[in-house]
Amino acid sequence: MDKIQIKNLEIFANHGVFPEENKLGQKFVISATLYTSTRKAGKTDDLTASIHYGEVSQFITKFVQEHTWKLLETVVEQLAEAMLLQIPHLEKVELEIKKPWAPVGLPLETVSVSIERGWHTAYIAMGSNMGDKKAYLDMGVLGMQLTKGCIVEAVADYLATEPYGYTEQDEFLNSVMKIRTILPPHELLDRLHELEQEANRVRVIHWGPRTLDLDILLYDDLILDDEELHIPHIEMHKRDFVLIPLAQIAPWVRHPVYNQTVQELLDRLK
Structure with missing residues (x-):
């Protein structure tokens, strides 16, 4: 990815x-490396296709001067979030x-504090088999749309499926949504x-009835395993009710462990 650099911007703040x-x-001194694609701007000489480093410098100065925090960690964290949310083309x-x-x-x-923050692509599985199932899935999508630092980019068709694991329950309505997010996995x-x-x-019951079930399937090409979270989702390659909707919106995405695309995993399962 291309980079635009702002080095040692001096700001008087509190x-x-x-x-x-x-x-x-x-005085505080701030340096920023902005990751973006400069290809279109470079081919067209169009400033709107890139990031205006002068406007970014003004943005940084105004933001740092308009707020007061105790910690440098807070200053730089809040600034990074504001930049990602408000500056077009910034990845x-x-x-x-x-x-x-x-x-x-x-x-x-x-003394100094340095951080790196950016946008990530995640795929979220949704499921419901209680009450108004469609309304619950819609609630999940809307909830993500209203979450600061999250953008819902695609939602697969809702799919009625038989229950998995614990079978003495009503059928499920399942789907997958693609989001862009600045939130880290946890x-x-x-x-x-x-x-x-x-x-x-x-x-109450493992794999039992639920109003709304939301699971992280993929997060970029991250592989993560700890007590709370497994990415990729450890069961996704076994579940057609996950792979079918995922293949509808992202058949080309590659599983980072099995090194197969979603469509290949689905074909193999069938």
Whole structure:
């Protein structure tokens, strides 16, 4: 991915743990690496097809001066989020904020915090087999649309399927949605659990009836396994009610473990 760099932008602002830092203020130095595609702008000489580094510099300055936080970590985290949400064509940003002559009682030149944040593509499985199933799936989609830092890009057709695992229950309505998100995986999982709770989801029987079930299937090409989360979803390659709707909106996406496309996994399952 192409990069546009802004180095050592000097800003006078009011951030710090001590009250006098918030009142009197001091100089901060910010560097930003903006990841985007410059191909179209380079071929057309059209500034609107790229990122205007002058406007971005003004954006950074205004944002940092209009807020007051104690920690550099908060400044740079909030700034990165605001940039990703408000600057067109920005796919990823690396930020470094330096605080010269930080008041630590020792002769140091500067302290700094650096982070990298960006947009990610995730696929979310949806299922319901209680009450108004379509309404619950619609609720899940709307909930993601209203989630800060998430954009719903596609939703597969709703598919009626027989129950999986525990079979003594009503048939399911299933689907998959594609989202773009700046949320890291565990924060995305927390948000999905919140949406399930809003739908009065009760976890009593494993694979049992539920008003709304939301699972992360894929998150970029990430492979993650811990106590709370498995990406890719460990059962997705075995489930036609996942692969059929996923193949409708993303047949070319490749499973990062099995190195097969979604369509190939579905054909193999059939």
